[in-house]
Every structure is written in structure tokens, then in C-alpha cells.
Amino acid sequence: MRLWGKEKINEQQLIEGCINGDRRMQEEFYKVFSPRMFPICLRYANDYYQAEDMLQEGFIRAYANLQKFRNEGSFEGWMKRIFINTAIEGYRKNLVMNNMLEVEDMKNDLVQQDDFHHLSASDLIKMVQRLSPGYRTVFNLYAIEGYAHQEIADMLGINIGTSKSQLARARYLLQKMVLNSQKIQKYAAVL
Amino acid sequence: MPLSSEKHIIDKKFKEGLEHYKLQASGKVWQRISGSLSTEEKRGSNRQRILALALLLLFLGTGTLVITTGNRTGKNKIEKSKTEKQLITGTENTTTALSQAGSDTRKDASVKE
Numbered sequence: 001m002r003l004w005g006k007e008k009i010n011e012q013q014l015i016e017g018c019i020n021g022d023r024r025m026q027e028e029f030y031k032v033f034s035p036r037m038f039p040i041c042l043r044y045a046n047d048y049y050q051a052e053d054m055l056q057e058g059f060i061r062a063y064a065n066l067q068k069f070r071n072e073g074s075f076e077g078w079m080k081r082i083f084i085n086t087a088i089e090g091y092r093k094n095l096v097m098n099n100m101l102e103v104e105d106m107k108n109d110l111v112q113q114d115d116f117h118h119l120s121a122s123d124l125i126k127m128v129q130r131l132s133p134g135y136r137t138v139f140n141l142y143a144i145e146g147y148a149h150q151e152i153a154d155m156l157g158i159n160i161g162t163s164k165s166q167l168a169r170a171r172y173l174l175q176k177m178v179l180n181s182q183k184i185q186k187y188a189a190v191l
Numbered sequence: 192m193p194l195s196s197e198k199h200i201i202d203k204k205f206k207e208g209l210e211h212y213k214l215q216a217s218g219k220v221w222q223r224i225s226g227s228l229s230t231e232e233k234r235g236s237n238r239q240r241i242l243a244l245a246l247l248l249l250f251l252g253t254g255t256l257v258i259t260t261g262n263r264t265g266k267n268k269i270e271k272s273k274t275e276k277q278l279i280t281g282t283e284n285t286t287t288a289l290s291q292a293g294s295d296t297r298k299d300a301s302v303k304e
Contacts, residue, residue, distance in 0.1 A: 021232065023225070023228070026224075026225075026228065027221060027225070030221050030224060034215065034216055034220070034221075035213040035214055035215045036213055038213075038214050038215065038216045039209060039212045039213065039214050042214070043209065051216075052216055052217065052219075052220050055216050055220055056220055056223050056224050056227070059224050060224060060227050060228070060231075063228065064231075111200060111201070112200075113200065113204075116204045116208070119208070120208075121208050121209055121212040124204075124205055124208045124209055125209065125212075128205070128209075139205075142202070143199070143201070143202035143205055143206055144202075144205060144206050144209055144210065171199060171201045171202070174201050174205070175201060178201075
């Protein structure tokens with residue numbers, strides 16, 4: 001429920017208003033959902049500007065498809081799927097999957113719980129953005145969104161082995177980034 | 192969307208840190224979205240106009256065709272009924288003439304007798 005002028009409007013009213021083409025409702029809908037959808041775009045994009053383009057594209061798709069929402073599951077979940085599909089669609093054809101490294105070659109126990117204390121959400125997003133699109137997409141889909149490797153393989157048109165190796169490589173690189181940022185933090189504290 | 196059973200520390204920490212993170216994009220994104228929606232609406236209304244015009248033309252065309260065909264059929268019917276009338280009138284005249292001739296012959300025969 002959100003206050004809009006003197007009226008109280010709920011999610012259903014917002015959706016109906018958007019379907020009817022009410023521009024004020026569409027703007028309100030954007031204000032409600034963009035803070036939740038923009039971080040998703042940031043996680044999949046190379047940078048802030050690409051994330052803004054994804055956000056714009058995702059909202060236009062959402063407005064065009066709102067009448068297809070059947071109240072099965074949460075509306076936010078439905079919105080997230082639109083934005084994830086928008087994000088990965090651009091990459092699907094151009095994803096370069098480096099399948100050269102074996103999963104076993106990489107150590108996966110480099111970091112501990114305490115190594116994350118100094119990191120904000122913004123820091124974590126920047127680390128994810130530094131991954132190559134292939135690693136980033138698989139990591140996001142598996143670790144954050146919770147898709148299984150088979151689903152990721154189907155979504156991206158790759159095989160399960162590739163998905164697993166991309167994830168392992170992404171984890172390895174992220175661990176190194178976390179450790180590096182910790183070193184920088186300690187060094188800055190000494191100075 | 193099944194959740195993975197494996198909980199790697201990296202997965203866990205990044206998920207915790209980012210899952211509920213909220214961030215507002217710059218105001219220009221809404222302006223761009225609004226502009227795109229207006230363009231789409233214009234395209235939509237143009238499509239509706241074209242469709243309405245096409246339907247109108249189809250309706251007028253069909254109407255004209257029906258009227259023209261109807262007129263032709265009507266004319267044909269009138270001509271046909273005229274011909275039929277003429278034929279009937281002609282037959283009646285012939286019958287009258289024949290019966291007239293028959294009665295004249297009978298009159299002549301009685302006069303001779």
C-alpha cells in the first residue's frame with residue numbers, strides 16, 4: 001500500500017492503471033518497482049549506463065505484458081523474471097564461455113565469513129560487474145537467483161559442464177577480489 | 192526456480208548482500224520510458240486509424256458491390272417479367288385470333304347452308 005496524494009493505492013490498482021494507459025499510474029509503478037529492479041540490472045550489466053538501458057527496456061516490456069500477469073505467484077517475482085530475461089537476452093548470442101579451466105583447478109576456500117565485513121552492497125555489485133559477461137551471468141543466475149545448472153544451460157544455450165565451470169571460475173575471481181579489497185582496507189587503516 | 196543445495200560462502204555472502212538491496216536510478220530513466228510509451232501510443236493510435244480506414248473502405252466496397260449486383264438482378268428480373276408478359280400477351284392474342292377465325296368459319300358455313 002502506498003500513499004498517492006490523498007488516495008491509498010495498492011499493487012492491483014497500480015497494475016490496472018498501467019494496463020489502462022494511465023501515465024500517472026505508470027510513473028507511480030516505476031517509482032515503486034525501479035529501486036528493486038535497478039540493482040538486478042546493475043548485477044548483470046557492465047556498468048551503470050548499461051544498467052539504466054536495461055531498466056528502461058525492462059519497464060517497457062513490463063508495461064506491454066502486464067495484462068498477461070495471472071496472479072500466479074508473487075508479482076515481484078514476475079517482474080524480476082522480466083528484468084532477468086531482458087538482461088540475459090542481450091548476452092545470449094554474444095556470450096563467450098571460456099571452458100578451458102577445470103573446476104578442480106580452482107581453490108574455493110580462500111575467504112572466510114569475516115572477510116566480508118567491510119564490504120557494502122555497492123562494493124559487491126562492483127565486484128560482480130568486473131567479471132566477464134559469461135561468468136557474471138552464470139554467477140547471478142545460480143548464486144543470487146537460485147536457478148539450477150540445467151535451467152541456466154537451457155536459458156543460455158550452453159551445456160551443464162560449461163555452466164558449472166563458469167560458476168567455479170566466477171567464485172574464484174570473486175574470492176580474489178574480496179581478499180584484495182581486504183588488503184587495501186587494512187593498508188588504508190595503517191596509513 | 193529451485194534453490195541450490197550447495198551453499199558456497201561466496202554465493203551465500205553475495206546473495207545476502209544483494210538480494211534485498213534497493214537503489215533508485217537517475218530521474219532521466221523515467222523520462223526516457225515516458226517518451227517511449229508516448230511513441231508507442233502514437234504508433235498504436237495510427238495503427239487503429241489505419242485499421243478503421245481499411246474497415247471503412249471494405250464496408251463501402253462491399254456495400255457498393257451489393258447495391259450494384261442488386262440493381263442488376265432487379266433490372267434482369269424486370270426485363271424477364273416484361274418478356275414473360277409479352278409472351279403471355281402474344282399467346283393470348285393468337286388464341287383470340289384463332290378463336291375469332293374459327294367462329295367466322297362456322298358463320299360462313301351456316302350462311303352457305
